[in-house]
Amino acid sequence: MNFLKRVVSLISSFILVLSLGIMLANNLVKTKLLDKDYIEEKMKESEFHEQISREIQSSFDEYSLQSGLPEGTLDDLFTDSMIERDVSSILNCVYDGTQISLSDKAVREKLDEKINNYIESQNMLLTAEGKANIETFKEIIVEEYKNNINISSKGYVKLHEIVMKFKSVSDEIGLLPWMLVFVFGALIIWLNSNNLLRAMKHISTSILSFGMLLKISVMIIIKTVDLDNLILMTMSITNFVINIVKEVLLEFSDIGMFCMFCGLVGVIAAETLKGNLEEQVEKKEKEVKPYRRKLKR
Amino acid sequence: MTKIMKIIKAAIKSIIVAFLFVVAICACVIFIGKEEIAMVSYVLQLITVQEDNVQKIIPTLEDGVLTNYPTFGTKYATLKIPTIGLEQPVYYGANNTILNSGIAHDEKSYFPGEGGSIIYAGHNFSTILANLPKMNEGDAIIVESNYGTFEYVMVGSKIIKETDVEQVPIQKEKEMLMIYTCWPINNISHATERFVVYANLVK
Numbered sequence: 001m002n003f004l005k006r007v008v009s010l011i012s013s014f015i016l017v018l019s020l021g022i023m024l025a026n027n028l029v030k031t032k033l034l035d036k037d038y039i040e041e042k043m044k045e046s047e048f049h050e051q052i053s054r055e056i057q058s059s060f061d062e063y064s065l066q067s068g069l070p071e072g073t074l075d076d077l078f079t080d081s082m083i084e085r086d087v088s089s090i091l092n093c094v095y096d097g098t099q100i101s102l103s104d105k106a107v108r109e110k111l112d113e114k115i116n117n118y119i120e121s122q123n124m125l126l127t128a129e130g131k132a133n134i135e136t137f138k139e140i141i142v143e144e145y146k147n148n149i150n151i152s153s154k155g156y157v158k159l160h161e162i163v164m165k166f167k168s169v170s171d172e173i174g175l176l177p178w179m180l181v182f183v184f185g186a187l188i189i190w191l192n193s194n195n196l197l198r199a200m201k202h203i204s205t206s207i208l209s210f211g212m213l214l215k216i217s218v219m220i221i222i223k224t225v226d227l228d229n230l231i232l233m234t235m236s237i238t239n240f241v242i243n244i245v246k247e248v249l250l251e252f253s254d255i256g257m258f259c260m261f262c263g264l265v266g267v268i269a270a271e272t273l274k275g276n277l278e279e280q281v282e283k284k285e286k287e288v289k290p291y292r293r294k295l296k297r
Numbered sequence: 298m299t300k301i302m303k304i305i306k307a308a309i310k311s312i313i314v315a316f317l318f319v320v321a322i323c324a325c326v327i328f329i330g331k332e333e334i335a336m337v338s339y340v341l342q343l344i345t346v347q348e349d350n351v352q353k354i355i356p357t358l359e360d361g362v363l364t365n366y367p368t369f370g371t372k373y374a375t376l377k378i379p380t381i382g383l384e385q386p387v388y389y390g391a392n393n394t395i396l397n398s399g400i401a402h403d404e405k406s407y408f409p410g411e412g413g414s415i416i417y418a419g420h421n422f423s424t425i426l427a428n429l430p431k432m433n434e435g436d437a438i439i440v441e442s443n444y445g446t447f448e449y450v451m452v453g454s455k456i457i458k459e460t461d462v463e464q465v466p467i468q469k470e471k472e473m474l475m476i477y478t479c480w481p482i483n484n485i486s487h488a489t490e491r492f493v494v495y496a497n498l499v500k
């Protein structure tokens with residue numbers, strides 16, 4: 001019976017570790033991946049909008065020389081607030097499923113103004129073909145703007161579907177991990193009700209194991225994934241994603257360390273208390289022994 | 298002392314049990330998610346810049362067959378046209394970054410020495426191919442690659458539409474170098490024509 005209790009306690013400890021893992025994973029998804037405000041905050045921290053601005057201007061500059069237009073024609077075609085609005089539109093598409101709406105019209109208007117001003121200032125007489133070439137060029141520049149922000153409309157729609165799936169799974173999981181932790185914690189205590197210190201040891205071992213799992217997982221990820229050399233579509237997206245991944249890994253590492261410490265302290269405390277109790281029992285036995293001998297006679 | 302030993306023993310026992318739990322979980326994850334792990338590994342490999350893959354192996358040409366092709370974006374030759382004072386690096390591949398840096402080698406065409414069409418493109422900037430239209434028939438064109446030097450002689454030139462790809466044919470019967478740039482040279486905005494120079498291999 002005792003052996004069975006120990007086996008069930010061990011299995012419960014193992015399931016407790018899994019429950020803690022599910023709880024952490026669900027929390028990560030809910031508070032980071034599915035939280036639009038968190039993503040926006042991280043974008044500000046990693047200067048995402050500024051990087052996109054630089055990328056767009058850099059792609060415009062590559063057309064500048066070959067266009068034959070004076071230096072500066074392709075500068076200041078967009079503002080920081082336009083970039084922020086457009087990025088926000090994409091985030092809304094990913095999280096809320098709304099249509100993406102970009103500021104390409106405003107870019108086109110500014111470009112029209114600058115090129116027309118240049119042509120007028122040079123008193124150029126353009127042929128129909130020349131005018132058509134200029135229109136094509138303007139379309140190329142506007143497309144560059146759109147493509148640098150909206151890398152893939154289909155991709156963002158797909159991302160929205162994935163976000164919705166995660167949301168539904170997370171909602172379904174709900175409070176289940178908490179319930180599992182409570183149930184199996186209570187089961188361990190019940191099975192070891194005549195030796196609560198053993199129950200404390202089992203629970204502490206679970207927490208220690210969970211901490212080790214986190215630390216080892218983070219170590220494996222850091223060793224196998226070359227985070228600093230990842231390239232995801234553009235540098236702005238790469239830097240943004242890597243920042244979040246590094247923050248999550250650091251958080252996991254800290255939680256792991258804390259759990260390992262708490263687990264070890266729990267085990268040591270349980271063993272220390274057990275030792276103290278045994279000492280006390282031994283003392284009492286020594287006191288009672290002479291009286292027992294007398295009674296036996 | 299005995300008490301401390303007992304505590305240490307209990308702690309070690311717990312650590313071992315905890316570690317065994319971790320091993321069991323990892324084994325389950327690897328067993329259940331084998332395919333997913335392999336897919337994630339593959340995707341990570343694709344999106345990681347492999348610094349060791351920088352072109353360090355030199356291409357070699359033997360009997361018209363080139364081995365160890367240059368990788369996209371690497372410089373593998375210098376284009377020299379003495380009559381117009383041109384000396385520009387040649388990069389394998391064509392994108393805006395390459396075109397702003399020198400001559401782009403069209404990936405669909407062959408390499409010098411392979412006996413087929415070689416297509417080079419460059420912007421009509423003063424620093425790159427603005428003087429290409431000033432070439433005359435008989436002018437020498439030298440391609441100094443990291444596997445050999447090849448000399449061509451200009452046999453003709455044409456102005457074609459940007460969509461006239463038949464005027465820049467890719468074939469393997471005869472080694473021919475074709476260099477093109479946007480036309481007209483001083484165009485504003487998008488150029489719909491190209492100035493092409495055709496040259497045959499001399500040595």
